[in-house]
Each structure stands twice: as C-alpha cells, then as structure tokens.
Amino acid sequence: MSKSKSQQIAEKTIFAAFKILKEAGGEMRGRDVVDKIRATVTFDEYESHRFERTGYIRWESIMHFYTIDCMKAGFLRKNKGIWILTDEGEKAIKLGAEKLLTTATKLYREWDGKRKKETIEGDIENFTEDDSDQVQQSLLNQYEDEAFNGIRKFIVSKNPYEFQDLVAGLLKAMGYHISDVAQRGPDGGIDIIAYTDPLGTRQPRIIVQVKHRPNDSVSSDEVQKLAGTLKRNTDVGIFVTSGSFSKPAVKEARESREHIELIDFNRFTTLWQEYYPKMDDEQKNLLPLHPIYFLGSND
The missing domain is CATH 1.10.10 (Arc Repressor Mutant, subunit A)
Known part of the structure; x- marks a missing residue:
C-alpha cells in the first residue's frame, strides 16, 4: 500500500x-x-x-x-x-x-x-x-x-537588572521580604538578600545570585562561588538563571554542605505562574500573563 x-x-x-x-x-x-x-x-x-x-x-x-x-x-x-x-x-x-x-x-x-x-x-x-x-x-x-x-x-529581551527585578518580584509574591537588591556595579556575588520576616530577625538569611544568560548553562564553579558567600551557618543560597544549569552544577548544589536551591528558566516560569494570582499589579506588570483554559484529558 x-x-x-x-x-x-x-x-x-x-x-x-x-x-x-x-x-x-x-x-x-x-x-x-x-x-x-x-x-x-x-x-x-x-x-x-x-x-x-x-x-x-x-x-x-x-x-x-x-x-x-x-x-x-x-x-x-x-x-x-x-x-x-x-x-x-x-x-x-x-x-x-x-x-x-x-x-x-x-x-x-x-x-x-x-x-x-x-x-x-x-x-x-x-x-x-x-x-x-x-x-x-x-x-x-x-x-x-x-x-x-x-x-x-x-x-x-530584558536586561540583567530587569531580570533581577523579576526575581525580586517573584520572591515577594512567595512571601519573602526583600532586604537588598544590588545596584549597578560589583555585587560580590550577591544580587538579592531576603528574609522570612520584615525585619530580618528570623533565620534563614536568603542569599540570591541572579544570572541573565538565557543561552548559557551555569557552571559548577559559579555554584561554588555562591556557596562561598554563605557566611552564616543558617544562610540559604538561591541561584536563579534565565538559562539552565550544567549537570556538574546540579551535582555541586546537591552535594554542597550549604543549602543551595537552583532555579532555571523552566522552574522560574513555573513559579511565576503559580504565584501570579498573589502578585499586586506592579509585580504582574513585570511579566504579565493571560491564562486560557482548554479542555484537557486524563492521560
């Protein structure tokens, strides 16, 4: 046939x-x-x-x-x-x-x-x-x-500082309190500092590194550098990239003595969608979404 x-x-x-x-x-x-x-x-x-x-x-x-x-x-x-x-x-x-x-x-x-x-x-x-x-x-x-x-x-299309603002907006929507967002110039490997309470009196302190490199993978060395910025025993590191993480970088974060969370482009967009309903208008305007529902299946 x-x-x-x-x-x-x-x-x-x-x-x-x-x-x-x-x-x-x-x-x-x-x-x-x-x-x-x-x-x-x-x-x-x-x-x-x-x-x-x-x-x-x-x-x-x-x-x-x-x-x-x-x-x-x-x-x-x-x-x-x-x-x-x-x-x-x-x-x-x-x-x-x-x-x-x-x-x-x-x-x-x-x-x-x-x-x-x-x-x-x-x-x-x-x-x-x-x-x-x-x-x-x-x-x-x-x-x-x-x-x-x-x-x-x-x-x-965003520049690195605009992407950094996106990350800060997401953290706010997730209930974290932003203590500091790095301005232009050397940041010592720390782009955002956040806490779980408004005054930063409760642990942990959250150290955030942001890389806007959509076409690149973050290396294990860069994850190690983030770990080096965690000076307190209770510090938690979050590495956010608009790209991806190399397999050695994922392994480095998993095996690190310090607690390091990795957020790549896919995880970032998933979290943005999840917390979008909790955002105020200013936060939503950083990355506006319009949800549409289609009939799905149980497969």
Whole structure:
C-alpha cells in the first residue's frame, strides 16, 4: 500500500527531530528543533502550506501530531516547551525514518486501545473522529510551545537588572521580604538578600545570585562561588538563571554542605505562574500573563 503524503512528511520530520535532539545531547527547546528542521530539511509547496484556520504550517502540524505517537511509545518527552529524547528514542533512530514512525504508531495504538487508520490522508484539519483526541493534543502542544516561546522572548529581551527585578518580584509574591537588591556595579556575588520576616530577625538569611544568560548553562564553579558567600551557618543560597544549569552544577548544589536551591528558566516560569494570582499589579506588570483554559484529558 502506498504511503500517504502525511506519512511521508511525518517520517522525514520526526526522524530529523530525533537526530537533532541526539546531536544536542538529548534535549532542546521544541521551537529550536522546529527552526533547525526548517533550516536543514527541504519542503515543497504542499508541505509548506499554511492552514487558514490555525495559522500553522502543514509539515509542522503533521510532525506535532506524530510526536504524540512518539511520546506514548516512550521515545520522546515534552516538558515546558523542552523536547527530551529518551534512551529508547535514541535507540529507535537506528531503525531508520520509516520503521521508527511505524514502531511509534504501533506502540501508540497498543497504548490507546483503539483502531487508528493505517494511513491518514489530507491535512491535520481533516483527520477522522478516531483521531480527534490526538489532533487536540497535538494542537495543545503547539499552543503550549508558542506560549512558552512568547514568555521566553519577553524575558530574553530584558536586561540583567530587569531580570533581577523579576526575581525580586517573584520572591515577594512567595512571601519573602526583600532586604537588598544590588545596584549597578560589583555585587560580590550577591544580587538579592531576603528574609522570612520584615525585619530580618528570623533565620534563614536568603542569599540570591541572579544570572541573565538565557543561552548559557551555569557552571559548577559559579555554584561554588555562591556557596562561598554563605557566611552564616543558617544562610540559604538561591541561584536563579534565565538559562539552565550544567549537570556538574546540579551535582555541586546537591552535594554542597550549604543549602543551595537552583532555579532555571523552566522552574522560574513555573513559579511565576503559580504565584501570579498573589502578585499586586506592579509585580504582574513585570511579566504579565493571560491564562486560557482548554479542555484537557486524563492521560
């Protein structure tokens, strides 16, 4: 039986995404994966067609649709806009583009317990009723990716002192009392000092280091330097970055004698969303959000 155009598109885009993730060390922002596919894979006019109703590109929509198969097959995970290639997914690359996709689809069918069509003709807007849940999930994934990309672009556009203000605003919303926020110039490794009471008479004293480097990973040496600023036995260190932490940095924080919490971009945005309802208007305006609720599932 001949392959549908959708399957052909899915095979080459899913396979390309897996290879890109592997080359990146196993994880990457979904938007960056899509951008890299766009730059390295050739698409014809049909594949590049933009749907009028959703505004999405055909090949992107089809790829997102089939990532659901890959996720249910255990080949791929998604978390806050980050795509993560599992060990099983890395092994599946050896199957080649065609068999990788058919294996993922077969495993998805077993998980779903429903009969899915062998081939899917047309575009993502014309899938069968049996596929409606998967279409909905793929669209929600795209909306979620776009939402996180919007938040990320907003934060990236800030200068280091504006990002520092964002961190201070979050800590205030979490119930901490800000004693000091570093001004321009050398800060000795301390950007924010906070307490759990207004006068700072109760322990612990919270020492915060803030790094606005959205495209970089914080090193273990930088975590060690934060630990060196904790002069009191009861001090707690918090390292906040708009980027990520290297694996050695995470290990350093975990094994440090001092209590050090790490907050990367994903954790920061999660905390901002969680405490957003408790913020005053001034705090909200630092990173304004607009919640929208979609019908979900129990999967």
